[in-house]
Amino acid sequence: MNKLLHFLPFFLVLAFIVCDKNGSTGPDLKCSDPEDGALIRVNYPGEGDTFKVGDEIDIRYSIDVEQTPGAVAFISKNNGRTWDKIVEGEMIPNEKTEGYECIVYSWTIPSDFVTESNSKIKVKVSKYGDPTEKSVSDAFTINP
Numbered sequence: 001m002n003k004l005l006h007f008l009p010f011f012l013v014l015a016f017i018v019c020d021k022n023g024s025t026g027p028d029l030k031c032s033d034p035e036d037g038a039l040i041r042v043n044y045p046g047e048g049d050t051f052k053v054g055d056e057i058d059i060r061y062s063i064d065v066e067q068t069p070g071a072v073a074f075i076s077k078n079n080g081r082t083w084d085k086i087v088e089g090e091m092i093p094n095e096k097t098e099g100y101e102c103i104v105y106s107w108t109i110p111s112d113f114v115t116e117s118n119s120k121i122k123v124k125v126s127k128y129g130d131p132t133e134k135s136v137s138d139a140f141t142i143n144p
Contacts, residue, residue: 031062031102039064040071040125040135043102047138055142056108061125061135062100070128073105077113079120079139088128109142118142 034041044060051057059073074083086107115121119141127133 031060031100033062033100034064034135038135039068039127039133042123042125042135042137045123045137045140047140049140050143051109051141052143053109053111053113056106059105059107059123059125060102061105062102063125064099065101066099068127068133071103072126072128072131073107074124074126075107076122076124077115077120080122080124080136083124113142115142118144 031043032041041062042059043062045051045057061071063071070088072088073086075086076083087105120139121142122139123137125135
């Protein structure tokens with residue numbers, strides 16, 4: 001029992017660092033609430049970010065959990081001209097809280113990911129059942 005109590009403070013501090021009440025998942029992994037009353041905001045990835053095939057991208061977005069039953073995430077290889085669905089469903093916390101929540105969805109770039117222009121990749125997250133409620137990231141790069 002004494003050994004457990006010895007390690008308990010370490011785990012409590014770690015939990016605080018990993019996720020705080022402001023929607024942060026770490027010191028450099030912040031989410032910002034949408035502006036202008038929007039329901040969703042893609043926070044990451046974005047302009048200046050570079051990845052390669054096989055990398056795992058933590059797609060981060062803020063969502064109004066009171067007004068949004070779920071979300072659908074898409075990827076565009078051509079600066080938003082066309083979109084491919086990467087995940088759909090209840091991408092929100094199991095226990096809904098008030099206001100906005102920061103959601104992280106990990107997506108691994110498939111080995112067959114081929115782009116028209118590797119520097120014009122975008123992520124779009126839309127409200128499940130209402131594609132007009134959406135947020136689109138700035139363009140980022142995926143290299144072979």
